[in-house]
Amino acid sequence: MKPEAIAVLIPAHNEEKLLPRALAAVNAAARHPALAGLHVTTVVAADACVDDTAEVAGSAGASVLHLGSQNPGKARAAAAQHAMATLGAPATVTWLASTDADSAVPPDWLAFQIDQARAGWEAVVGTVTVTRWPPLPHLADRHHQLYNASRPGFGRPWHHPHVHGANLGVAADAYRSVGGFPALPVGEDHALVSALVRGGHRVLRTPGCPVETSSRLHPRAVGGFGDQLARLAAETGSVH
Numbered sequence: 123m124k125p126e127a128i129a130v131l132i133p134a135h136n137e138e139k140l141l142p143r144a145l146a147a148v149n150a151a152a153r154h155p156a157l158a159g160l161h162v163t164t165v166v167a168a169d170a171c172v173d174d175t176a177e178v179a180g181s182a183g184a185s186v187l188h189l190g191s192q193n194p195g196k197a198r199a200a201a202a203q204h205a206m207a208t209l210g211a212p213a214t215v216t217w218l219a220s221t222d223a224d225s226a227v228p229p230d231w232l233a234f235q236i237d238q239a240r241a242g243w244e245a246v247v248g249t250v251t252v253t254r255w256p257p258l259p260h261l262a263d264r265h266h267q268l269y270n271a272s273r274p275g276f277g278r279p280w281h282h283p284h285v286h287g288a289n290l291g292v293a294a295d296a297y298r299s300v301g302g303f304p305a306l307p308v309g310e311d312h313a314l315v316s317a318l319v320r321g322g323h324r325v326l327r328t329p330g331c332p333v334e335t336s337s338r339l340h341p342r343a344v345g346g347f348g349d350q351l352a353r354l355a356a357e358t359g360s361v362h
Contacts, residue, residue: 123239123293126215128157128232129205130164132184133197133287135342137223138173141166145182147226156233165205166223167197175223194343195310198287199303206294216294220311224336225250225288234331235291244296244323247315248289249282250335250347260358265351273329281327286347287311289333296323308345 130148134141145164152162166179170192179186185208187200202218209216217239221227238246249269255262273280290311300317303310318325339355341348 123217123242123244124215125160125217125236125239127161127209127211128152128163128217128219128236129202129209129294130162130232131167131198131201131205131218131220132164132179132223133167133169133194133201134171134175134179134223135169135192135197136171136173136175137342138175138178140224140336141175141178142182143226144221144223145179145184147228147231148221149182150229151227151232154230154233156230157236160236161209161211162232163205163209165201167201169193169197191305193305193307194287194346195303195306195313198310199305202294202297202302213294213298218292218294218297220287220290220292221333222286222288222335224338224341226334227289228331228333231289231331231333238326238328239291239293242324243326244293245315245318245325246291247282247285247325247327248291249284249329249332250286250288251332252337252351253334255337256339258355261351261355264354264358268354280329282329283327285312285315286333286335288335288347289331290315292318296321299323308343 164184166184167187168176169189176186304313339352
């Protein structure tokens with residue numbers, strides 16, 4: 123694939139506080155010199171928001187969709203559809219990069235994904251990291267233990283089992299061929315990756331270029347990464 127256009131997709135539900143950091147990180151990644159000549163756009167799907175999420179997104183230069191479903195799957199899909207329609211580039215040269223409003227991508231995030239696309243990968247499934255933990259005993263250590271349980275030793279490649287909407291990229295033509303993000307309230311990212319694998323697309327699972335995400339225990343999306351942390355905190359006795 124020879125990408126000519128990139129769309130960053132961000133679903134957001136009442137994220138006026140964390141969204142500025144997320145968009146600043148995305149904007150920094152879009153300025154990476156390796157992306158010179160590529161058209162990069164960011165679409166924020168403001169989903170059932172009653173705060174200033176949409177205003178924050180617009181002021182940061184993102185395109186804003188106003189939705190009322192409070193459904194991450196529908197929000198990601200709507201952002202992808204809008205981006206592909208407005209970019210005007212053929213799906214064969216368009217790359218879709220998904221992240222979350224409570225996350226901060228590294229400066230080389232888009233460049234890393236585009237390098238993989240140019241190498242022939244049709245999807246890049248990345249990992250996340252947490253650097254700002256709540257002051258709860260044992261939570262961070264237990265999370266790291268479980269998250270990295272399948273990581274091989276001796277520097278061997280880690281084809282990890284994780285899927286995060288906060289760190290996911292896919293070629294637009296492959297995305298379309300499997301029907302895109304399904305309208306699920308949780309797990310739309312897993313469903314998309316599973317469909318890509320079933321469809322025979324080249325899917326790279328890599329720990330390279332992890333995305334920093336929130337450790338909040340009361341997340342916006344029910345059943346996602348934050349809920350997993352909350353359950354883990356309860357299991358380790360970190361919360362009472």
